[in-house]
Amino acid sequence: MMATTDHLPLITMLLHVARVIFILLEVLILFNLLIVVHELGHFLAARWRGLYIEKFGVWFGKPLWKKTINGVQYSLGSLPFGGYVALPQLAPMDIIEGKADVDRARLPKISALDKIIVAIAGPLFSLLLALFFAGIVWAVGYPVGEGDSTTVIGYVLPDSPAQKVGLQPGDKILYVDGKPVSRFSGMNDSIVWDIVGSEGDKIAVKFERDGKVQTVWVEPYKAHTRGWRRKSVRQLLISPAETPIIDKVEPNTPAANAGLRSGDIVRGFDKTPLYHPIALL
Template sequence: MFSQALRFVTILLEVIILFNLLIVVHEIGHFLAARWRGLFIEGFGVWFGKPVWKKTVNGVQYSLGSIPFGGFVKLPQLAPMDVIEGKADLDRATLPPISALDKIIVAIAGPIFSLLLALFFAAIVWVVGHPVAESDMTTTIGYVERDGPAAKGGLLPGDKILEVDGRPVSRFFGMNKSVTWAIVRSEEETIPFKIERAAQVLTLNVTPIKSETRGWQRKSTRQVMMYPAETAIIEKVQPDTPAAAAQLRHGDVLTGFNGRPIWSPVALVDFISTHGNETVTLQVSRGGQSINVPVQPRILPNEKTPRIGISWDSSGKM
């Protein structure tokens, strides 16, 4: 509960910081354009509300407000703020008029600076990169639902998908050369899957399905009921559970169970849900060593199906 609250607060702070940064950069654009075009600048402020700090430099009052949202630049020749802040001491009638071109330049400078900020962050992501889950980028099948279209078509966990419906694929999710998008775009009754299995290239035909939806729901898309491969890494072991009793740890990598390889954590979850009264032997990689860990699932408090009490690291290896 505490971790969820902390995560919520962290996300909220991130949103506030990014929102303020966007607004301040936007207002800086107006400010610099106004300086360039010779407009009278009454003030520039970060945040609203009663100022907690202010200082006048070269006729411009800079301030920091008490309400941590947004910012503003006072340009009486462009947009008087009497309605918001009350009557100002400045007699705006004494200010020289400005041209339409000046108004246009100052007005569009804010959006231009916002765009430049977005391009700046995009360049950082392009150079540094961004976190990508292993399951997003693989084309290897991790789990096939029992009696689903993929299972009926002969697809198996560990199969590497090369093409879907004649289209080469390089990732599982997304809209560019992805397995899911090729399935959605397919139109024929069956979808040919070109796969690599045990150094052999095979083509298997799968008949997709569409889940039934009600009139007010969004129409479903074609599905074959399979999931991408994902390294089974333990993120957390819940206390007072079979996993804790078996001394499983954060960071343990499950390479298999009951002597067979595991391509996705979903496979273990599914096995336990249907074999909850059986002891399952996990093959665990820890510190460069491989160990066998027997675990007896059980129904945990407030649960309806057997579990062993672990949560998975969804980021995988990447």
């Protein structure tokens, strides 16, 4: 047990490093995908309009692989930073793509329309890629935190506007400023959104407690800001309900001696129900 405890800082550091590396890999993959799809748009438009295509490369640097197919040299570089398509009939890009193997002066002239189509095709493919991912998110959904999808109050800041009118953890908010709410944060039908967008000195908050529906009028809090800072928004200083789950129990502590373990859900403390981890602090 002591050996495991002694190695905890090292394990934590390694996990943090691994997490950073994973994030960097994600960024690198998405960056390369965006650039390659963008260049693919230029490539396909150039093929469609009959332009001379010299090279199409994924990544830069010394080629790891290259092959000429139908007069176009395809390559895979050694530096994973995007890609390119060499179109000598357009603006020269020798610094990025390398010196052209053909005499540009001998290539046929292309019309302004062809140039516009090829130039627009890249951004168009980038837009289509974004719409593709947006469609996936719309169809599959995206992760939503427990606190974002509830209207139950988890914590009320002491001496806050909400506490002054009697709102308590466990209260389920139904309406804010006369508008129904279905979640705590986000746009449109959320508690935060309707508080920020409310007008008047006080806000009507309808909530349910122990099966009874009640309404209170709350004077929202708005922090004072100076001229150069971003203006603050109206708040009630409440937090959404979140299940308090024990992440880790240190050895030889009162919690460990009492039998608490990682993953345990804390339902209450000192005979008081808990609706948010911050209430334990």
